[in-house]
Amino acid sequence: xxxxxxxxxxxxxxxxxxxxxxxxxxxxxxxxxxxxxxxxxxxxxxxxxxxxxxxxxxxxxxxxxxxxxxxxxxxxxxxxxxxxxxxxxxxxxxxxxxxxxxxxxxxxxxxxxxxxxxxxxxxxxxxxxxxxxxxxxxxxxxxxxxxxxxxxxxxxxxxxxxxxxxxxxxxxxxxxxxxxxxxxxxxxxxxxxxxxxxxxxxxxxxxxxxxxxxxxxxxxxxxxxxxxxxxxxxxxxxxxxxxxxxxxxxxxxxxxxxxxxxxxxxxxxxxxxxxxxxxxxxxxxxxxxxxxxxxxxxxxxxxxxxxxxxxxxxxxxxxxxxxxxxxxxxxxxxxx
Amino acid sequence: xxxxxxxxxxxxxxxxxxxxxxxxxxxxxxxxxxxxxxxxxxxxxxxxxxxxxxxxxxxxxxxxxxxxxxxxxxxxxxxxxxxxxxxxxxxxxxxxxxxxxxxxxxxxxxxxxxxxxxxxxxxxxxxxxxxxxxxxxxxxxxxxxxxxxxxxxxxxxxxxxxxxxxxxxxxxxxxxxxxxxxxxxxxxxxxxxxxxxxxxxxxxxxxxxxxxxxxxxxxxxxxxxxxxxxxxxxxxxxxxxxxxxxxxxxxxxxxxxxxxxxxxxxxxxxxxxxxxxxxxxxxxxxxxxxxxxxxxxxxxxxxxxxxxxxxxxxxxxxxxxxxxxx
Ligand SMILES: Cc1ncc(C[n+]2csc(CCOP(=O)(O)OP(=O)(O)O)c2C)c(N)n1
Ligand SMILES: [Mg+2]
Numbered sequence: 126x127x128x129x130x131x132x133x134x135x136x137x138x139x140x141x142x143x144x145x146x147x148x149x150x151x152x153x154x155x156x157x158x159x160x161x162x163x164x165x166x167x168x169x170x171x172x173x174x175x176x177x178x179x180x181x182x183x184x185x186x187x188x189x190x191x192x193x194x195x196x197x198x199x200x201x202x203x204x205x206x207x208x209x210x211x212x213x214x215x216x217x218x219x220x221x222x223x224x225x226x227x228x229x230x231x232x233x234x235x236x237x238x239x240x241x242x243x244x245x246x247x248x249x250x251x252x253x254x255x256x257x258x259x260x261x262x263x264x265x266x267x268x269x270x271x272x273x274x275x276x277x278x279x280x281x282x283x284x285x286x287x288x289x290x291x292x293x294x295x296x297x298x299x300x301x302x303x304x305x306x307x308x309x310x311x312x313x314x315x316x317x318x319x320x321x322x323x324x325x326x327x328x329x330x331x332x333x334x335x336x337x338x339x340x341x342x343x344x345x346x347x348x349x350x351x352x353x354x355x356x357x358x359x360x361x362x363x364x365x366x367x368x369x370x371x372x373x374x375x376x377x378x379x380x381x382x383x384x385x386x387x388x389x390x391x392x393x394x395x396x397x398x399x400x401x402x403x404x405x406x407x408x409x410x411x412x413x414x415x416x417x418x419x420x421x422x423x424x425x426x427x428x429x430x431x432x433x434x435x436x437x438x439x440x441x442x443x444x445x446x447x448x449x450x451x452x453x454x455x456x457x458x459x460x461x
Numbered sequence: 462x463x464x465x466x467x468x469x470x471x472x473x474x475x476x477x478x479x480x481x482x483x484x485x486x487x488x489x490x491x492x493x494x495x496x497x498x499x500x501x502x503x504x505x506x507x508x509x510x511x512x513x514x515x516x517x518x519x520x521x522x523x524x525x526x527x528x529x530x531x532x533x534x535x536x537x538x539x540x541x542x543x544x545x546x547x548x549x550x551x552x553x554x555x556x557x558x559x560x561x562x563x564x565x566x567x568x569x570x571x572x573x574x575x576x577x578x579x580x581x582x583x584x585x586x587x588x589x590x591x592x593x594x595x596x597x598x599x600x601x602x603x604x605x606x607x608x609x610x611x612x613x614x615x616x617x618x619x620x621x622x623x624x625x626x627x628x629x630x631x632x633x634x635x636x637x638x639x640x641x642x643x644x645x646x647x648x649x650x651x652x653x654x655x656x657x658x659x660x661x662x663x664x665x666x667x668x669x670x671x672x673x674x675x676x677x678x679x680x681x682x683x684x685x686x687x688x689x690x691x692x693x694x695x696x697x698x699x700x701x702x703x704x705x706x707x708x709x710x711x712x713x714x715x716x717x718x719x720x721x722x723x724x725x726x727x728x729x730x731x732x733x734x735x736x737x738x739x740x741x742x743x744x745x746x747x748x749x750x751x752x753x754x755x756x757x758x759x760x761x762x763x764x765x766x767x768x769x770x771x772x773x774x775x776x777x778x779x780x781x782x783x784x785x786x787x
Binding site: 161188190219220221222223225229231232233234238239241242243245246248249250251252253254255256257258259261269272279280283284286287290291295444445446448449451452453454455456457458 | 463478484486509512515517518520522523524525526527528529531532533534535536548553557558562564566567569571601602603605621622624625626627650651652653654655656657658697703786
């Protein structure tokens with residue numbers, strides 16, 4: 126990785142952290158409603174994995190799909206930050222035109238195929254995206270990000286089996302943050318190391334530190350190469366931690382302050398900035414300046430855009446339920 | 462023109478659509494090498510190969526989900542679920558994903574899947590193989606639900622369903638796969654929307670869908686012998702419902718009976734009655750009647766099964782009641 130890329134990635138991760146922090150504030154101001162799940166602490170995973178994916182080519186990108194904790198995956202995949210924030214604000218200019226909200230960010234123009242609230246639901250959808258890529262003979266792959274808890278759904282087993290049997294170009298990324306809401310993995314899951322679970326399906330798998338972006342990138346590159354070369358699906362597990370509650374309504378009574386502090390020492394942004402400072406690529410002041418630029422952009426551009434954008438019109442309530450412009454040959458009316 | 466069976470009509474639609482567009486694939490349990498439980502894909506595995514006629518493991522929720530994902534990137538999967546009872550396992554992907562992806566994305570993504578499944582009682586298949594469940598799907602915004610009553614619709618609606626951009630649930634019936642009808646040899650499409658008057662009449666409207674249309678037709682024949690001229694209306698599409706055609710018919714006959722093979726609560730008949738109340742209440746000359754299954758799991762015992770499921774005789778008796786003859 127060259128120095129410019131390192132600095133860019135650090136800036137991206139800081140941006141993602143600040144973006145999430147700002148959504149927290151907007152939620153407190155009641156500008157954002159519904160459930161809001163923040164990604165703070167796990168930035169190195171989405172940033173690092175997707176850095177190695179095929180992006181920046183619009184609809185020729187790799188496909189990305191995830192759960193409800195989806196803002197950062199969407200942003201890194203290329204969804205404009207203004208549109209993601211406007212979606213959280215429920216505005217017509219939002220990524221899903223205000224119909225989806227925080228848990229359902231979509232941007233098919235960059236092949237970000239959505240955030241889904243039903244735990245485990247994206248597993249088969251991802252395999253389907255991969256089936257489409259394979260069928261078209263394209264080099265694209267599908268990348269599915271889900272949590273450790275999702276692996277206890279039936280779809281996990283059903284999909285791992287089919288992905289392997291059909292040799293689908295799909296990368297499953299398990300973001301193991303140790304918890305499914307308030308239930309620690311030790312209390313819910315017989316096998317702690319998630320990557321071991323797919324051996325039942327004879328699938329390639331590995332486990333890595335998810336707090337160090339360079340480790341993530343190195344592991345992701347291998348896994349993505351494997352999948353893209355047609356060798357079949359791959360399951361990659363990253364050990365990580367979410368710094369905030371599961372969602373906004375979480376008093377975090379299920380974990381200790383000591384545990385949190387232990388993980389905060391391994392904050393992916395701290396680890397990476399410290400390394401870049403040690404390598405002489407950047408100074409504390411540079412980082413402060415970076416943060417200021419980011420905050421300015423978020424406040425003066427992204428938030429301003431979201432605040433000023435119009436709400437969807439109530440007359441448009443029925444838009445987007447079915448194809449709004451269907452072909453009468455298939456739909457009707459029926460000639461009596 | 463040739464007389465072909467319902468299953469042959471479905472097979473022909475698969476074949477033509479797969480030949481027309483290589484993005485069309487078929488998925489389901491035993492549909493490939495075995496040719497399909499109902500022969501709906503017979504011979505297609507040999508013709509199109511295992512990548513397009515896909516034998517799936519017994520994982521309804523996830524293979525349906527895989528079809529949905531594939532449809533989001535341009536494929537046109539026709540998913541067969543062996544029985545609508547097993548479609549309950551796929552409700553998450555169908556109801557929470559397929560039905561809502563267009564909406565949740567603000568119209569930016571779509572999933573044009575077709576799911577075909579038989580829903581209905583056959584002969585003593587008992588409680589876990591006799592569900593009807595149309596009412597469950599028709600209560601879900603974002604889905605289309607259609608119920609072809611014979612080979613012409615089975616063929617023409619499947620072809621339209623493949624080409625339409627919405628998720629379409631096609632509910633077939635175990636007792637209809639061998640039903641025959643003259644079907645034109647040249648290609649045609651049948652629209653997914655619109656109820657159809659399959660028998661014109663002036664005294665009473667008998668509303669049916671799927672298999673119950675045939676019960677209505679049989680009852681209409683018997684009513685004719687009694688001097689009652691019944692109109693038979695096939696809903697064809699349960700979602701969306703064609704309330705215009707229902708209203709017009711009721712305004713003509715002033716009397717109505719709804720025949721459904723399913724249980725009554727929160728069902729098709731309940732919905733049609735509500736629409737009639739809203740649209741043409743004052744056109745009614747008599748209380749509408751619903752003919753429906755007993756509110757019990759479908760029994761195994763043949764005599765009990767018969768008692769639980771409506772017959773043409775029940776429709777006939779119900780019509781006499783609406784006519785004030787009993
Ligand atoms: C099918 C389903 N069951 C339950 C829930 C409620 N729920 C939301 S998130 C969650 C925990 C998921 O944990 P994990 O997969 O580890 O992801 P994380 O939140 O840690 O990122 C649960 C139980 C849901 N959304 N969907
Ligand atoms: Mg978790």
